[in-house]
Amino acid sequence: MSPTARRRRIPRRAVVTLALLLSVGVVVTGLVQAPPPPSPPPAPARDSLGPRLAAVMGKPAYRHAQWGLFQQNPRTGKVVRSRFADQFFIPGSTAKLFSVSGAWHTLGGNHRFDTPVYAVGRRRQATLRGDLVLVAQGDLTLGGRTRRNGTVAYTPIDHTYANDVPGATLTPENPLAGLDQLARQVRAAGIRRVDGDVVVDARLFRPDPDLDPTPTPLIVNDNVIDLLTSPGRAAGSPAALEVRPKVAPYRVTSSVRTVAAGKPTAIAVRTSPDGTRIELSGTIAAGSAPVLRISPVKDPDAFGRTALIEALRRAGVQVTANAVAPRPAARLPRSYRGLPAVARYTSPPYREYAKLILKVSHNLGANLGMCLMATTTGSTDCEDGFPVLAAFLDAAKVDRKAVQLADGRGGNPADRTTPRALAQILTYWQRTGEARNFREALPVLGVDGTLADSCRHCPSRGKVFAKTGTAVGGDTLNDRLAVGAETVAGYLETGKGRYDVFFTGVNGAATPTAAIQGVLTIADDVADTAALLQQKSGG
Incomplete structure (x- = not known):
């Protein structure tokens, strides 16, 4: 069936939307400069993560939550670390890695409007x-x-x-x-x-x-x-x-x-x-x-x-x-x-717009990409951008069944992805002539974008290139915020000119109160894990 052929419509608003979906910068402090606070011994399933990663993931705040983790060498395919790599997670705005990639590939990085x-x-x-x-x-x-x-x-x-x-x-x-x-x-x-x-x-x-x-x-x-x-x-x-x-x-x-x-x-x-x-x-x-x-x-x-x-x-x-x-x-x-x-x-050129979308998590620009992909088929229906994106993901060797998307921004309640699928789209770019442009279009830890205020004085500053994602809703029953997702996915510098692809994030966390600071604390922990992965990788 051609991308512009009529398809059975699935209502993308058939479920209740999250009250708030944001991509925000995180503030990371105390990475490496000071030892972690005392914590209970990590559970056996987390021993392979190392004590510092296990300490973050084992905090009481995550008693009912689930962490995911994946790190891989894109050149050799060797998996360095993995935790629930093939299980669906709410991606938040890390879903933009798929939609922006599709638009970038379809239009071309040099495309001008x-x-x-x-x-x-x-x-x-x-x-x-x-x-x-x-x-x-x-x-x-x-x-x-x-x-x-x-x-x-x-x-x-x-x-x-x-x-x-x-x-x-x-x-x-x-x-x-x-x-x-x-x-x-x-x-x-x-x-x-x-x-x-x-x-x-x-x-x-x-x-x-x-x-x-x-x-x-x-x-x-x-x-x-x-x-x-x-x-x-x-x-x-x-x-x-x-x-x-x-x-x-x-x-x-x-x-x-x-x-x-x-x-x-x-x-x-x-x-x-x-x-x-x-x-x-x-x-x-x-x-x-x-x-x-x-x-x-x-x-x-x-x-x-x-x-x-x-x-x-x-x-x-x-x-x-x-x-x-x-x-x-x-x-x-x-x-x-x-x-x-x-x-x-x-x-x-479009790559400049892609940088804007990825650096600040620009929701309108990410959704626009779906419509622009549709126009390349002669269609005026934005939904016809999804088959274009699907064909690209297949060609990029991304397991499309491990990705669920109903928009371009990562804001629909149906949106899901596995850590491994995110690693696959990141690996695709590493094998193209746009590898450096795509990597540098992502927020850089401690330098710019939604990671500008993170890890400004730790050893990982400037060595993590990653898209952040946050999905937050109100928990009225307990008068607090429910953090459906706090995620980050991108590249870890492991040596000069060498980068591993990675995902780390948590689904199902909650803040103590309805204050935004509780969300930032969870974001701190996720950024901590990314920085610790980079430091453990020797970059």
Whole structure:
């Protein structure tokens, strides 16, 4: 059956979703510098792990949990360590190793997204009597994160996690940079006035609500509005607010007040049903760091259309159409054959987007990969990306029956994988010309991405390249957080130019309370095991 053939649909929302699924950085302390705390002798089944690994896995907190472990030399196939290597685990965002690999292979690491703007109508000197049409190509950032050197910017905790994870920050790049560049090109093409409309052609694929967050063909600033609150000079004063990007008709008001230093910071965001009216309330402590929140863009196509019209006006191109209006999809041409492209934005290569997705665990980008794989078959149905991914995994010699995926991010309750299957996809890349690019696209322990704050001063710093994953839900019965998964998978440096593939992680753990710090403690333990594996391997 071809990838685009009709298949029996299995509802991917047929089960209750986890309350929260995040990929966060972990903080590792005390690796090697100090001996482990006293602990009971490890159980016989764990003797082969060594006392320090067994001590971590044998903590009372994991009484009802299950640890998995796998380490293998990808050149020789020798298994160094193994624990439940062929049993299903909830992967969290380590599942992105499969989806990003599939998109990387299918599109190619050098693939660039060319987003054109066509002039549809008649030109009379500097006036276009007709429409400008932007044809969305599934560009993840549309210039909004691109540095001057062509790389894509990211921070350890991405702004898309701002409402869930403390410490999320913004990159300095202008999120409207790509639209501004397109607008300047339109003016450079000689157009000063558009007597018509500006239209977004989003027919590349149909947004699939079963993919959460839902990818769209046109994405501006990850389809969110950034809301950065800074404390005032003194307690009782209004907090300062920075909003980006500023696009009509989105309007933001804030009643956040500054409270005394040391007092709680708590900021809530409320939005109108259409998302265009945003209200912030709460408190921020004097002298504290700015606090980031986000609000979703409910209609990315209308948002992008307005943003492009505003960019055109900034560039000196007059548009007679109302900037705030529904997307006029009925005005789209059937074909662009013979029509002039008056502007074109070209993205960085896909491997740069893959790096962004893997470094910060970018959920929208991972799900987008499924839709982009579908488009390579001529389909506009994102679900048709799954057969493409399946064919790739077969060719990469990954045991596909040891992988269950219903999305690209690792956020569906059905998602499962075995440690060995993760090792197989990691081994595949080690045998390609992209081995170094893929390895360095992963978070690096103590250096960057979701592992930036881990193991900064231990011997394993810079020697573990790995994707993190976290699945967390609320345990209302016991007033605590249930950690469905805390996992990490990637490469351990075992010598100069030599790397073992590995997985380590725990399923079914729980925190003592409902505080996020309990999750970070479990993440510490998982990162400890990765660092200890690397140190035991002699790298």
